[in-house]
Amino acid sequence: MPFKYFGKINFTPYTKVDKFAEYLQQGKLMGTQCKKCGEKYFPPRADCLKCMNDTYEWIEYSGKGILHSYTTIHAAPKGFEDIAPYTLGIVDLKEGGRLIAWIKDIPDKELKINMSVKVIPRIFEEIEEIKLYYTIEKP
């Protein structure tokens, strides 16, 4: 499962951490951990920011987290016009690290910064091509 299937539009089909997409298809949200100093990363990194070691292993994230901020995009860029307006959230993950994703089943008026949320791996089902992503949902 190449990395090019990650995202509604993928801009970077090649990366050292392309296994991320394969895990995502299996329903797993994975980050990386440096084999030398143990630092954990989400989004995953092949090369350790802290100690510059270049060996790592995959670790599974629970998807649990806290909503750090959100916005509703009305003016969408190319390739996203068909789904606008859409709401984006930033989540502080329980295991550390952050991600940005669409907020799925929480109405805007119920959104509150600091609320508990859960990140769920997803596949676009309404289009033929395989596209993997994740969404922010109620825990």
Add this chain to the structure above:
Amino acid sequence: MKVGIVGIGHGKFGNRSDATVQELAFEPFKQAIEDAKNLRRDNIDALVVGSVPEYHMQRSLPGVVAEYIGMNPKSTWLTEAACASGSAAIRTAYMSIKSGMHDIVAVIGVQKMRELSTEEILALMGRVGDVQWESIFGTTFPGYYALYANRHMYEFGTTKEQLALVAVKNHYYGSMNPNAFFQKEVSKERILSSDDVAYPINVFDCCANADGAACVIMTNEKLAKKFNDTPVWFEGLGSASAQMSLLRRPNLVEIPSAVEAAKQAYSQAKVKPSEIQIADVHDCFTIAEIMAYENLGFCPKGKGGKFIEEKQSYIGGKTPVNVDGGLKAKGHPVGATGVSMTTEIVKQLRGEAGKRQVTGAEIGLTHNVGGIGQYTFVHILRR
């Protein structure tokens, strides 16, 4: 040896479908030479162009600009740091003069934002953030600042009204600036009722893409008096970077590169934030100006909303900010913006800002942010 500015020029910002990039660059360059005393074009050693190349049809911009304005065979190069490209160009000009490699350097910030089709612009807009982990969800420039704004509102109680007041101020001063894209006042009600772009940011919280160019001519202390009776000196030049990805930033309520660049500039110039008498800051969105007040130390962290509410950034307040209209009213030709800010501060320090003059201003500051804070340059200037 100090480095100073002896000539400034500023073209009309806005929809400039009447001119090519190099033709735009010519306008402030000619003005800057005429603004300096006894300066001939062939006295200038080098040309630094500040611009973001992906907006132009013409590739390798300094080539065409140097030819059109008549700088061949002098040295020329491009400096790019997104929306801070203009200030980055000034920094490289400063370094080249300070090192003794060049004596007199022209810096031109120039940008045409309207050469590409809307389709191409929308595609570019979709790739402003980290394209691997963020852009795939349809993030946008206003969207990123909206994430900052929402968090700032949550942590400090900043309000949408306070954001709107920044736009009210900048359009008020923009109405007095003949080079500004928009020269009309705008009411708070109109700003608050304008279309949503990315909650909590409305259309009138955003600066407009514009075409335009600005120029400064810089030289060393030995030559400066020859070309200008009132050179304006660089006293501090701070520059810092921050994570491309918002996901790796320490928090979403301040621009860390701005805090660091400001610290450097204040320390080099040996001045305190309270001594800044006039500032031009990077108000690409209204929240950005509120964070700039805080990041530059004009007010404590979290009090930026109150600062504008109390009109402390108006002329007569604690620190007048963007009294040329800012990016908000002038428009934002990205590569030109940092140079434009610098020309405004020079005018203020020379006492040539007309209706917008801050009486007796001697110390001024520019704060130019690239991207969503990936780069910030803070320059302190003194008469």
